[in-house]
Amino acid sequence: MNQVEVCLTPELIHQHDLSGKIAVVVDIFRATSCMVTGMAHGVQSIHPVATVEECLQLGAKGMVTAGERGGIKVEGFTIGNSPYEYMREEFQKQSIAVTTTNGTRTILASEGAKEIIIGAFLNLSAVARHIQQKNSDVLIHCAGWKGTVNIEDTLYAGALIAELSGTHAHTGDAALLAHELFRANQTDLMKIANNSAHAARLAGFGVAKDLELCMQQSKFDVVPIYENGEITSLTQK
């Protein structure tokens, strides 16, 4: 059997060997959920950057600009951080530059893997199928929040482990922990996600609809891949 391991935050990535593995980067609330949604709605490419400045520079080159700070769309940006905004018809075949601190950090810290795939509940099955077709070991790399472990990304890790259970054995206690968390909560993922620190931080920003979308499984059949600074969809290739 192939192996699946879990890194609970990018601060612990030095404990893992990425070489020869597919890295699945996940930041459920809301960066990778947005990316997957965009790709499923015809966006050409997404360019994750760490700062507002970098994002504005890409905006000046014609890209759509996306991102939020403190729960509010950045001034001068086209859109914020809601996956619903990524569904807009006018963004088809466009490129989107997005600021995401946790997400960008995690993507960059995944360099060295043979592929960097963007995962979310929204494309759970598509990512699992891709991994199984590649017959590869996997590392699920949770973005967490400011270096801390978070519930929603750990839940996703457990869900992907469950999805891969026919072909991949989980290895290490972080993977066991994630799998147990998912198994204990799979009948109502939203309930525990609502108890997370992130949901508490976002309360009051009217994003309940966003969070519900982010917890929906296998709604979109896309596998976004990060290469050379941009995310494109494998299914478009």
Added chain:
Amino acid sequence: MNQVEVCLTPELIHQHDLSGKIAVVVDIFRATSCMVTGMAHGVQSIHPVATVEECLQLGAKGMVTAGERGGIKVEGFTIGNSPYEYMREEFQKQSIAVTTTNGTRTILASEGAKEIIIGAFLNLSAVARHIQQKNSDVLIHCAGWKGTVNIEDTLYAGALIAELSGTHAHTGDAALLAHELFRANQTDLMKIANNSAHAARLAGFGVAKDLELCMQQSKFDVVPIYENGEITSLTQK
């Protein structure tokens, strides 16, 4: 209500503010379980050190020497790393120097807390009662294994959170994760502990009896405290 938070490995301790809090250090397999057992059996003090050399130096000063490397007692040491060895009558009122890499590291990384308490399943209730008497916020500091998260220490964190639920609210997703893991497995802690990476590493060393003892709850009524390089029992003071 007071707060209880969880640090899943000493590599993430910089994300926490220890000041004004009681730190509970836990290394279930087997360092803190041994310490609690020794204290419950009349050992005067325990001196945790990182290296074999430091331990031998304290041995030359008359202390009992304890510890293992790779699952086997260190050559020249009095005892290894089994909690049963800490029950010996001849160690009453003696001092024990013990090498423990994960445990020592976690204790030293807890400096800055107002108290550093040694926790294990074996003294679960005693530690909870002490914390409630002190009316203090708590950080549960899991030793993990070589900087990685482990199941048994995370389970303990969840158990202590449950024990403190009348007086302490858990804060942060690591605490929520630990609490969920404990709740989902509380009817058979040994089962998931046996699936842990640590149990797999120890298989073949004939330590099943040790691991079973380490998972027993509230067997001993002691609260060991670390101060000035040594662990003594609060109940002896």
